[in-house]
Amino acid sequence: MVELSLAEGIATTRSIRRYTDQAVTESQLATMMFLASRAPSGSNRQPFRFVVLRDGPSAVKARGLLADGASELWSQKSARGDFTATTKSSPTARMIASMEHYVDSFASVPVIVLPCLVRYREASPSEGASVYPAVQKLLLAARSLGLGGAMTMFHQPREIEIRQALNIPDNVAIAATVTLGHPEGQHGPVRRRPLSELVYEDRWQGSAEWAVDPSGTRFTGGPQG
């Protein structure tokens, strides 16, 4: 376990896309699944399920399909020019390099988890609210063990084939594709916009004078830079 406060864990759990070769143990997996499954859900129905992909025959097939999907999504983003680095050492340039490595090595990341949602009624815009808290708890749980992860949507381009490979029934939605492993880099403070841009009081865009970032907070406005 990593000794850090809950607040520190929340403030420093960033997406980790580079992993060492060190294996994630079953004991670590069990702890992460336990902590992720402590997530809230509507009426505590617990519709979340986690399909863990390691090296079983179906997992290997699904990993190949996920890697294809990752590559396709990243190529589309690159072709659209979604990310443009102004300098070689800019945060965006580092992010692009990290993404390229991530996509190229996707099939062999230590562990992939597909958080899924068992639907009990028609699909609705709010149904994700009963599965994404579990995804965030999974990432925080990984952090608590000294591991790291990233949430992606890399299943989407090959979803039909992935569902077939893993025997996922029609009433189950794949909510995300999460990779987990021992970080090659470091966790550290995540960057967001200043609170003054994110928090309103009393009305839309009403200024909340008290919503001040802790001193030393560094910011980012998004992907360009």
Ligand SMILES: Cc1cc2nc3c(=O)[nH]c(=O)nc-3n(C[C@H](O)[C@H](O)[C@H](O)COP(=O)(O)O)c2cc1C
């Ligand atoms: C809905 C959603 C979809 C995401 N999809 C992807 C993805 O397809 N690929 C990826 O590498 N990261 C993905 N991410 C991770 C974000 O890029 C990341 O959280 C964001 O850039 C902030 O970086 P940080 O987590 O390091 O603070 C996704 C995150 C969310 C919440």
